[in-house]
Amino acid sequence: MRLVALAALALLCASCAGGGGGGTTAPAVAADDRYVVGVSSTRLGDAWHEQLICSVKAEALASGKVAEVLVDDVVAGPERQAAGIRNLVTSGADAIVLVASDPTALDAAIAEATGAGAVVVAVDRPVTSEDAYVVMTDQIAYGRLGMEWLSHSLGGAGQVLVLREEGDDARRQGIALGLASLTVVEQQAAGMERLAELDVAFDAVWAPGPDYAIVDALAELGRSEVPVVGTDNNEFLRQLRDGAEGAAVTDPAAVGGVGTAIALDVLEGLDPPRQTLLTPEVWTWPEDREAIERYYDPSAPPAFSALATVEPFTHYTPDQVRACQAP
Numbered sequence: 001m002r003l004v005a006l007a008a009l010a011l012l013c014a015s016c017a018g019g020g021g022g023g024t025t026a027p028a029v030a031a032d033d034r035y036v037v038g039v040s041s042t043r044l045g046d047a048w049h050e051q052l053i054c055s056v057k058a059e060a061l062a063s064g065k066v067a068e069v070l071v072d073d074v075v076a077g078p079e080r081q082a083a084g085i086r087n088l089v090t091s092g093a094d095a096i097v098l099v100a101s102d103p104t105a106l107d108a109a110i111a112e113a114t115g116a117g118a119v120v121v122a123v124d125r126p127v128t129s130e131d132a133y134v135v136m137t138d139q140i141a142y143g144r145l146g147m148e149w150l151s152h153s154l155g156g157a158g159q160v161l162v163l164r165e166e167g168d169d170a171r172r173q174g175i176a177l178g179l180a181s182l183t184v185v186e187q188q189a190a191g192m193e194r195l196a197e198l199d200v201a202f203d204a205v206w207a208p209g210p211d212y213a214i215v216d217a218l219a220e221l222g223r224s225e226v227p228v229v230g231t232d233n234n235e236f237l238r239q240l241r242d243g244a245e246g247a248a249v250t251d252p253a254a255v256g257g258v259g260t261a262i263a264l265d266v267l268e269g270l271d272p273p274r275q276t277l278l279t280p281e282v283w284t285w286p287e288d289r290e291a292i293e294r295y296y297d298p299s300a301p302p303a304f305s306a307l308a309t310v311e312p313f314t315h316y317t318p319d320q321v322r323a324c325q326a327p
Helices: 047-063 078-090 107-115 139-153 169-178 211-220 234-241 255-267 289-295 318-323
Strands: 035-041 066-073 095-098 119-123 133-137 159-164 183-188 204-206 228-230 246-249 275-278
Touching (some): 035 047, 035 078, 035 255, 047 066, 047 318, 066 078, 078 095, 078 107, 107 119, 119 255, 133 139, 139 204, 139 228, 139 246, 211 228, 211 246, 234 246, 234 289
Parallel strands (some): 035 066, 159 204, 204 228
């Protein structure tokens, strides 16, 4: 393993909300045999993404195999991110968990990293590089399952307001597969909690990002009967439990922890698949009461990705994710 050169790279992780909490006991590993894990991303400040980084830290700590986690997370494009990947390698990273700003523009930097002996695992977003492992939620299934639920909820007819996010092309493919006889009107997700300002008719909302804000906005408009498809945000689960019309389709921030576990497996000489797709689950109330009651945490922040662990990959607890402590 490479030695850690912390002085060469001053990297700081964005803090996660929430308290600490015990959990697993890591196996004892001699300090000289532990690895350095790097994180490269360009989505600084996004709550879901901060939890992703915290899941990397939690898995690294729980494994007992990691000496240090180095985080390069800045708001920038592929050129700056490629430089960050090279800096992580120079600073001793044995593995890099990568949230790619572009699917193709980082191929050269990934090739340099793997050529230097580092394992690269792209999480949440795919990359075209054959040198990298990829871990993400099956986004086509995510879009299809949510739209199929809406189609059933609306009796197969109606207009759906689809709130788009950056890089959601795979989800749109899934939406098209699940549309049936529904029609779609698209808007950018940013700021769409101001539904009163929209001059469009809709019978349902597909809102994977601002789901709980959309539910609140619909209530203010007196349209609480409008079904909403969202994700496993903690507050959205509470709203479903309390009677909101909708369905949560899981897209766990724990992909970071899964990617870390896979990177460690490769470093330990195992041969995991090059691509790992997490299958989304659809949770509705009261049909999926057990899952919602299990994962909703009244002490967690609203935007906390409630499916905080993913079996059999991760080895930490939700409290360890919220503590956001690295080795």
